[in-house]
Amino acid sequence: MQTLRRVWEHLEESFIAFLLAAMTLVTFVYVMFNNVYTLFFSLADKWALSADFFNALGDHTLSWAQEMTWSVALTKAMFGWLIFFGISYGVRTAGHLGVDALVKLTKRPVQRLLGMLACLCCLAYAGLFMVASYKWVSAVMTAQIGAEDLAQYGVDVGDIVIIVPIGFALVFIRYLEIFYRLFTHRQVGLGLADEAGEASKLASGHEERH
Structure with a gap:
């Protein structure tokens, strides 16, 4: 019984850590794509010889950012899972007030x-x-x-x-x-x-x- 309990506690902690890491990663990628394309367009304006290359990079990055509307919804969903899955974890670890x-x-x-x-x-x-x-x-x-x-x-x-x-x-x-x-x-x-x-x-x- 104690072994089963320890396994469950490790799985519980691992799942919470996974949700936190996944939320952080998705948010980071979304923010990065929404900011890095401005850098490529700035480089295209600065260096005329490589303007086509940087403009293409900027266009692709911008399109990726616009297609990542799912990232906000996914982060909200994972946050909801973190809340309701973490309630019992808070009870176990005395994490409540x-x-x-x-x-x-x-x-x-x-x-x-x-x-x-x-x-x-x-x-x-x-x-x-x-x-x-x-x-x-x-x-x-x-x-x-x-x-x-x-x-x-x-x-x-x-x-x-x-x-x-x-x-x-x-x-x-x-x-x-x-x-x-x-x-x-x-x-x-x-x-x-x-x-x-x-x-x-x-x-x-x-x-x-x-």
């Missing part, structure tokens, strides 16, 4: 009970949106609506928004795991970032230096 300063003031059994209550609320939220988004995505995929600027490549809106129920399903599974740990006394809270504790440590360190 810590708002449990008052809970930390209570005794550990109380913290555990409050954690279980909060976890049940998160499960209800994730489950509700998972079911609702699945119905919505099913309707969208049945309609077969082409994605803007990506339909020419066979991409439908349903292919993009399918990440919504998948993302909430991953969140639901993550909170099931947390609830199990709370129930078996393996942890106390939801694993969110302890910002109050970090702030206290930073303040203590600052006072010691002075």
